[in-house]
Amino acid sequence: MKNSFRQxxxxxxxxxxxxxxxxxxxxxxxxxxxxFRPEITRWMQPEVAGHGTPIDAARLAARALExxxxxxxxxxxxxxxxxxxxxxxxxxPAAGRFQNESLDPATGAKSTARPSxxxxxxxxxxxxxxxxxxxxxxxxxxxxxxxFVALLTGIVAHRRFFADLFLFRPGRIALRSWxxxxxxxxxxxxxxxxxxxxxxxxxxxxxxLPWSAKLLPPEKPAVTAxxxxxxxxxxxxxxxxxxxxxxAARRWGTAHSIHRIEASDRGTARATVIFTRSELDSxxxxxxxxxxxxxxxxxxxxxxxxxxxxxxxxxxxxxFYGLHLARFAGPLLRSLLFCLGLLGTALIASxxxxxxxxxxxKLATAGAGGRFAFWLVExxxxxxxxxxxxxxxALFWANxxxxxxxxxxxxxxxxxFLVAWAAMLVHACARRTPAAWREQLLLAAALFILxxxxxxxxxxxxxxxxxxxxxxxxxxxxxxxxxxGASLAIAAGKVARRVxxxxxxxxxxxxxASTLHANAADSAAPSSPQEVTS
Amino acid sequence: MSTVTxxxxxxxxxxxxxxxxxxxxxxxxxxxxxxxxxxxxxxAIALLSRTAPRxxxxxxxxxxxxxxxxxxxxWAFVASTATRAWLGIGAPGLVLGLLVWRLQTAVSS
Numbered sequence: 146m147k148n149s150f151r152q153x154x155x156x157x158x159x160x161x162x163x164x165x166x167x168x169x170x171x172x173x174x175x176x177x178x179x180x181f182r183p184e185i186t187r188w189m190q191p192e193v194a195g196h197g198t199p200i201d202a203a204r205l206a207a208r209a210l211e212x213x214x215x216x217x218x219x220x221x222x223x224x225x226x227x228x229x230x231x232x233x234x235x236x237x238p239a240a241g242r243f244q245n246e247s248l249d250p251a252t253g254a255k256s257t258a259r260p261s262x263x264x265x266x267x268x269x270x271x272x273x274x275x276x277x278x279x280x281x282x283x284x285x286x287x288x289x290x291x292x293f294v295a296l297l298t299g300i301v302a303h304r305r306f307f308a309d310l311f312l313f314r315p316g317r318i319a320l321r322s323w324x325x326x327x328x329x330x331x332x333x334x335x336x337x338x339x340x341x342x343x344x345x346x347x348x349x350x351x352x353x354l355p356w357s358a359k360l361l362p363p364e365k366p367a368v369t370a371x372x373x374x375x376x377x378x379x380x381x382x383x384x385x386x387x388x389x390x391x392x393a394a395r396r397w398g399t400a401h402s403i404h405r406i407e408a409s410d411r412g413t414a415r416a417t418v419i420f421t422r423s424e425l426d427s428x429x430x431x432x433x434x435x436x437x438x439x440x441x442x443x444x445x446x447x448x449x450x451x452x453x454x455x456x457x458x459x460x461x462x463x464x465f466y467g468l469h470l471a472r473f474a475g476p477l478l479r480s481l482l483f484c485l486g487l488l489g490t491a492l493i494a495s496x497x498x499x500x501x502x503x504x505x506x507k508l509a510t511a512g513a514g515g516r517f518a519f520w521l522v523e524x525x526x527x528x529x530x531x532x533x534x535x536x537x538x539a540l541f542w543a544n545x546x547x548x549x550x551x552x553x554x555x556x557x558x559x560x561x562f563l564v565a566w567a568a569m570l571v572h573a574c575a576r577r578t579p580a581a582w583r584e585q586l587l588l589a590a591a592l593f594i595l596x597x598x599x600x601x602x603x604x605x606x607x608x609x610x611x612x613x614x615x616x617x618x619x620x621x622x623x624x625x626x627x628x629x630g631a632s633l634a635i636a637a638g639k640v641a642r643r644v645x646x647x648x649x650x651x652x653x654x655x656x657x658a659s660t661l662h663a664n665a666a667d668s669a670a671p672s673s674p675q676e677v678t679s
Numbered sequence: 680m681s682t683v684t685x686x687x688x689x690x691x692x693x694x695x696x697x698x699x700x701x702x703x704x705x706x707x708x709x710x711x712x713x714x715x716x717x718x719x720x721x722x723a724i725a726l727l728s729r730t731a732p733r734x735x736x737x738x739x740x741x742x743x744x745x746x747x748x749x750x751x752x753x754w755a756f757v758a759s760t761a762t763r764a765w766l767g768i769g770a771p772g773l774v775l776g777l778l779v780w781r782l783q784t785a786v787s788s
Contacts, residue, residue, distance in 0.1 A: 157756045290745070294752050343745065350741035356718050357725035357737045360783065364733045456731050458739025465742070 177486030186263030191607035196250035205253030289345035384443030416440025431463030532569030538592035539565030586637035593630030713751030
């Protein structure tokens with residue numbers, strides 16, 4: 146629409162990127178954190194001790210469910226594994242909503258750990274954004290689509306992207322080094338980004354594209370009609386779970402074993418119990434083994450891999466889903482994905498900063514509306530990019546400082562996150578841009594660097610225990626807090642100068658910035674070949 | 680290489696009403712038209728593979744369909760005029776709509 150294909154792509158990249166960039170940034174930060182969801186939970190619930198094998202936990206879960214919900218038609222139990230110290234029971238009474246309870250995975254007693262969402266907060270925020278269902282998922286889908294489009298347009302806008310890979314000039318001209326960083330990060334992470342954004346769309350495909358599910362006739366209407374739990378028939382005693390757990394242990398071993406137990410239609414003749422194995426050995430989420438038992442006789446009905454009967458549709462969907470969640474990844478690959486997530490986060494941030502940098506030289510001639518829009522974008526940039534880290538740090542501080550027995554403690558932790566973020570918005574509006582950047586980044590840096598100290602003061606015995614057993618999850622998180630805090634502090638020193646062109650003007654770079662702007666309008670990469678080789 | 684326009688319409692030059700309407704029209708074509716084409720494509724694939732199990736047919740249709748959405752958005756802003764943008768999205772939409780209608784009457788009969 147603007148003269149040429151590439152210019153129209155650049156235009157689309159700029160505007161779609163700005164409108165959804167802030168949400169995309171928050172989604173990327175929380176999504177990157179979600180790679181270490183169980184480890185974050187481990188830190189935020191330090192009371193939960195180690196546990197035995199999944200088989201031991203399965204026996205504890207079976208006993209606990211029998212005590213709590215002997216006549217409930219549906220049972221679920223999520224069992225702990227190498228990374229997750231969680232034993233979660235869910236049951237649906239004959240009439241009423243699902244109930245759940247967390248148990249101590251070592252003893253099977255009611256968990257006494259401090260109520261906290263732990264890593265689950267980041268995971269939920271990543272696709273629900275604290276919005277009521279299903280609006281968070283719709284927003285996340287829109288962001289995923291915009292990101293996918295932004296990548297395609299970005300490839301065109303920065304068409305010399307293979308040359309860009311060898312081009313990074315962290316010099317004094319702010320816009321140029323931001324642009325180089327944006328290009329280098331974009332090229333390095335391109336395959337990761339394409340995978341992440343498309344798989345994000347595919348995961349909730351039934352929510353975004355419900356039409357086939359509405360149009361295609363249901364498969365077995367006879368069974369679903371019968372399945373109403375309120376049928377007034379006599380209770381048929383279900384088979385005990387323990388022999389089934391033995392069978393699962395025989396087939397799968399004890400270490401990398403049962404992930405979830407699901408008992409359906411309990412009390413009826415159609416009762417079934419399904420054991421699902423942890424999916425750690427397969428990329429696809431459909432690559433999981435399942436054992437299906439008759440819930441009345443306890444006989445094994447089926448032993449198969451979920452994907453055994455999949456056609457291309459479900460196979461590809463399962464692989465996309467599995468790639469996005471990366472449960473298959475070992476520590477090394479997981480850390481690599483985490484770094485790619487961080488790089489992606491920085492990529493989005495640099496794009497948002499560039500939007501303001503490019504427009505600042507023209508600000509003098511802009512109308513009142515244009516000035517206000519620019520002012521607003523700068524405030525929102527500070528709040529979204531730097532303020533989010535203050536809010537996350539506040540969440541971790543609240544986790545250690547709120548009394549363990551505080552009523553609705555879990556919700557108050559999240560409230561602290563929101564209040565801190567809102568305070569950062571107020572702060573960004575009250576301060577001049579360079580000061581707002583510097584102060585928020587420094588505050589986040591200080592909060593993160595001091596976290597291990599706070600932990601030693603408030604949960605010293607847990608930290609000491611983690612040190613004795615060399616608990617890599619716990620100590621790794623503590624180390625990462627310090628590294629993150631140090632990085633934020635370094636950023637505070639540099640960024641305040643570079644996010645505005647004031648620094649440039651002082652150094653006499655304003656002229657080159659304006660010529661660069663003309664260049665950037667034409668091609669993202671500078672046009673002289675010497676610069677590529679230098 | 681393309682010709683470079685020296686001044687790009689950013690904060691300085693206010694775009695005309697005509698330009699604004701054209702951008703709005705393209706946005707509607709990209710999002711509304713794009714979503715319609717995406718839905719129709721997913722339905723067409725699902726109906727074509729309806730001999731497979733239900734979940735398989737749905738996944739087979741929905742998984743690749745988002746590619747059409749991205750293509751529509753790109754086209755809506757690449758086309759030289761807003762009319763061409765609408766034509767490029769409407770034509771495949773019409774074809775897919777007819778295909779879905781034919782397949783659907785075949786299913787229900």
